[in-house]
Structures are given as structure tokens and as C-alpha cells.
Amino acid sequence: MASRGINKVILVGNLGQDPEVRYTPNGKAVANLTLATSESWKDQSGQIQEKTEWHRVSMFGKLAEIAGEYLKKGSQVYVEGKLQTRKWQDQQGQDRYTTEIVLDPFNGVMQMLGGGSGGGNRGQSNDGGGYQQRAPQQQQPQYQQYPNQGGGQPQQSRPQQQSQQNNPPMAEPDFDFDDDIPF
């Protein structure tokens, strides 16, 4: 993975809702987080102002499973990834663009914050909670992209469904992401 340029996003924020985790036909997890970061300052009249920024964060595979298992609404988390803008069509067939923070296996870092009793873990299962997870590296690149499954399984046709509505379709990985890869 060479590149000309650096594309890095670092966020520390709280989840606005439980992670959305979906599975590809091959059983790979894809998680979307909605993360809030906020700034507050005193305005000219001395009033405290606050502004919250919401971020869409996407991750895949093992990271997505960990997110689904340990994060919930309100959890505080550190994420590091790259900016990616995707084009999609809304109901009217118009082009729309959505920018997300994507954690891929080469740049993605996620760390749950506030370990101990104050941590952001779901339920009691605290094992591994509070541990950063670097996106596991892809060991042996596979020869099939996730969206173009050749097999006979019925496609879940996720993209098509979503392109009919006014919300962007779920992020898709731009790297190999296949059943046989152990993450």
C-alpha cells in the first residue's frame, strides 16, 4: 500500500446510538458508528455556546465485531482512520455524496476509552474492554471483492435497496474482504 499523500482522521467522541452492525453474505461484519465531538466556547456576550459535530465511522471485520460487542450508545471511543467520500443516488436519482471516516486494515485504529467501571461496554462482558484494537492486517489477499460474490447464495442486495431511499448506502470496504481471511 503505497500512497502519495497522507489522509488521516483522529476522533475522540461519544456514540450517538448503538453501533449498527450488518453482515455480508460471507459473514463478514460491517459496523457503522455515529460519533459526536463537541466544542464549547464563550461567545461575545459571555454566553457559553456549544456545537456538536457528528461523524459517520465505518469499520469492517474483526473491528466491526468488537465495536458491536463492546460499544453502545454513549460509549467514548478513539478512532483513527481515513476520510472517504462516497457517491450515491437518492430516490430522485440525484447524485449525493457522503463523507465517512473509514478504518481499513492498514490504517484503522479503535480504542475504547474510560475503562474500568466507567467504560463503555455493553452488558457485563468486560473482557477485552478498554483495549485498543488495531485493524487486523490482511494476511493473504483474496481474489474476490466483497460486493461481487460469485457464489450461488442470494445476494442481500443491500446497495440497491438503499439507493432507493434518501439515506446513503452502507459503506463498503475498498480492500479485500473475504471469508477466508481471518478477521
Add this chain to the structure above:
Amino acid sequence: MASRGINKVILVGNLGQDPEVRYTPNGKAVANLTLATSESWKDQSGQIQEKTEWHRVSMFGKLAEIAGEYLKKGSQVYVEGKLQTRKWQDQQGQDRYTTEIVLDPFNGVMQMLGGGSGGGNRGQSNDGGGYQQRAPQQQQPQYQQYPNQGGGQPQQSRPQQQSQQNNPPMAEPDFDFDDDIPF
């Protein structure tokens, strides 16, 4: 400027075109850069693939002036700022969202890269070229937001014009940004 959360973007890339610099009625500069970062990798068949990501970068005041003076199409630049998503209406009155990297006086860093003959400077004027510019800090907060000018000068009505088309309006600062502040 307290905050709950970290919202940081770091990019190193090349400008896709000369910076767009506009001026507010009060004479303050606003610059928009279009920055490319690209990744390349070998795909499964051994072919080299390349993917370019385009980023909108906005800066204000002195930083914007420096960008306008020293950067041009092709310039390589380091920028550090925050993610910000703005809502606007397109011609059809539909809500649209645009995500930008905003360099404000508290977090913004810009540095021109590749000094010397290979630098990204426009023309011969090299004074200060190749120098990083931290967004100058606001010394004395002023009492008027940039968009709500009270004076008698004719507004340049930039937002309105742009909300009639299908491109997002220019970014506006979310901090004080007034004539009397020396940046």
C-alpha cells in the same frame, strides 16, 4: 475553547486547482482548497490500482491570504484542521450536506511542502514560501459575526446565490472573524 472530544484531520496532498480566495465585505479572506490524496496498491491480478480521494479544505484570514499567494494547482501541502459538515439547500430546496476540513484559528495548521525549486509557490514571490503558518490566534474577540454585517456596505450575498445552485455554498467561519482582528 474547551471541548469534549477530539476532531482532527491531517492531510498531505496536492492541490487539484489554484486556491479559490474570496473576500468578505469586511475584507477578510476565505480560501477553499481542493486537495488530492491517493493510494495505490496491487490488486489480486497484480495490477497496480490507484484511488484518489478529494478533500475540500477551508481557511480564513491570514492563512487564506497565504494560501492564495503561495499555493497553486499542483502544490503539495500539509494541512491540519477539523471535520465539519454543513447543511445547505440545493436548487430543488432539498437538504444537502458537505463535509470539509476547516482550519480555524485554534486548530488550523498549513505548511507548504517541497521548498526550493520544486516548491509549490506561485510566480517568483517566494517570501515566506515554504513556511508553515499556524492559524493566527484571535487576540481580541470582536462582537460581530462575519455573516451578519451591520454596516451599510452592500452584502455580496454569496450564500444566497449559491443556494440556488447544486454546489455547496462557500464555508463560513464558526468563530469571530472581523475587520479589526489582525489576521
Add this chain to the structure above:
Amino acid sequence: MASRGINKVILVGNLGQDPEVRYTPNGKAVANLTLATSESWKDQSGQIQEKTEWHRVSMFGKLAEIAGEYLKKGSQVYVEGKLQTRKWQDQQGQDRYTTEIVLDPFNGVMQMLGGGSGGGNRGQSNDGGGYQQRAPQQQQPQYQQYPNQGGGQPQQSRPQQQSQQNNPPMAEPDFDFDDDIPF
């Protein structure tokens, strides 16, 4: 503050001990934190290995006061600053070098993590806990460096004392840092 180059450190870790806070003759706070970050991995025999890295973090003024008030041993914190290596003499008069992460008013960010009941606050005083503090900007540069006090107060001769021992002297700010500056 122009610069040629970027010098940025981002840490998320836990304090190994309560912050050390000292005061200059002018009453300005200087805080030193000892921050642990650790990595764990499976070694070749499948054993889990862990390695902890310890970092010295220095901050000044308001940030130092906040650290002293809200952080304690074990607190989890995000810090962003710059790398700085200082030279000092040990008891034998030999040159020694110590590298620290310095949070100055232009680049420093500190954010307490794990808000709520799990937060890292000392005692009950939770006001402001869990809030990031950007190093306050210096409003009006003053004309006296912290170490060269002209007044009649007895110098606390901190550096001299410490240069007699085998521990590095406390970090000193490399920016204006004077009584009249409101931070």
C-alpha cells in the same frame, strides 16, 4: 509562530502517579505527568507479551492547574503536544538529554477521558471533569521570560538544585509565561 516542519505527538494513556505541580516565583503552575501507553501482542510461542512505554509530559499555566486539580494516578488522558529534548548536567557534570512531550499554548491539547463515574477526577470535584482543555492562547505577549525574574523575591533556584542530581530538571516553557498573562 511560523515553523518549517511539523512536530506533533498524540498520546492516550494512564498516569503512573499523581501529577507533579510546581509553581514559579510568579505563581504560574508547571505540571509534569508520567503517562503510560502499552502494547500487547502474542509472541511466537503464543504467549501474550506486554510492553509499557512511559512518557514525560509537561504543561504550563492553566492546563497545569487543571491537570493538578482533576487528574490523579490512574487517570486516562489524551494529550497532544510537541517533542522536545532538553540537555542538562547530572551530578558528575555529564551532559544528559531528556525528551518530553511539551504542551505549549500554541499546540497543547489535554482531554480527560472516561467521564462520568469512571472518570479520572480527584476527589468529588467533578466540575469540568471530562472536558478537554486546549492550552489557552497567550493574549498579550509579555516582556520577561519566566526564568529571568527581575524582582526581589528569592529565586527558588530550582534548576540549580536539580542539576546536582541524576534526575532531569523540570521542564521550562520556551514561550512567554508571566504573571500578567491570564492563564
Add this chain to the structure above:
Amino acid sequence: MASRGINKVILVGNLGQDPEVRYTPNGKAVANLTLATSESWKDQSGQIQEKTEWHRVSMFGKLAEIAGEYLKKGSQVYVEGKLQTRKWQDQQGQDRYTTEIVLDPFNGVMQMLGGGSGGGNRGQSNDGGGYQQRAPQQQQPQYQQYPNQGGGQPQQSRPQQQSQQNNPPMAEPDFDFDDDIPF
């Protein structure tokens, strides 16, 4: 590679000298860079002050080879790695500590800046110059640490030599780093 904490350093600077590249008995490259970052500002009397910070940067394997081939004194480079402090003994047997920025296969990023004629490449060989190199991921962890070679080749006894002098020994990787790994 899980971790509790974030340990990240991002530098953009110029090399103070050509990279030092050495080879382990197994033929793996280890490179040390000396990187300058500088800040300049106007002091109280209006004089421009400048302060340069020097950083030791260590990298291994393929990254080290690229550094040795394409970087030279004066080259501008982006590096991203982690902070690591190593303990060593000087001639007098006293403990000394040296802090470095280490680019390991999991976090290391290096990008040569200032492509084109102003680039920092050595000689004419420009192939691949100006390309970022992420530290290649270790595909198959091997069972022998670099310093503990079992084979019959004569050790180059690098550490011992250096521990006799007052300069720190060369950095050593804290991860598997063996002949059979293709980087």
C-alpha cells in the same frame, strides 16, 4: 497487536545528514534518520527567533532500504511512528536513556515530500521516489528475534561496541524481524 493507549508521533522535517543504514546478520536493513523540525517566532523585542528540534527516527526492513536509497541530507520527509525510550549504558557503565521515533510494521509511515525537481532523492534514481511507504506488514511471524541469532555467522557485535561509547546504540526492533519475512 492490541494496546491500551495511543502512542503516535507525526513529524515533517528535513534530514540533518544522510540516513545511516546498517544490516543485521540476516541482511535486514535498519535505518536511522536525524530529522530537524524548527519553529520561528518574534520575541518581545521584535527579533525573529528560531529553535530547531532534532529527532532520532528508526525504521527497519523495506522502509529502511527505501530511506537509504531515496533520502539524503536535506530531504524533506513525513514520518509517523511511536515514541520509544531505550535504556543503555555509557562508557562509565551509567544508565542512559534515548528517546526515538520508531516506525514499526504496524504503525510506521514514511513519505518523501517535495517530489519533482525539488525532491529529496539521491542521485538520479527516482523510481518510486516521492511515494509514501507504509511499513510493510509482517506476513508470517518468525521464531527468532533479530538480536539472538543462532546461526554460525559471526555476529557483527554492534550493541557491544556501542555500549562502550557515549552514544546510544542503534535502535533494535521490538517485533519479529527475520530473514524469511519479505520486507
Add this chain to the structure above:
DNA sequence: TTTT
């Protein structure tokens, strides 16, 4: 020791 670099760079501007």
C-alpha cells in the same frame, strides 16, 4: 547536522 537540516530547512527557509
Add this chain to the structure above:
DNA sequence: TTTT
């Protein structure tokens, strides 16, 4: 639309 950039860059290599």
C-alpha cells in the same frame, strides 16, 4: 482537478 492533483501527484508519482
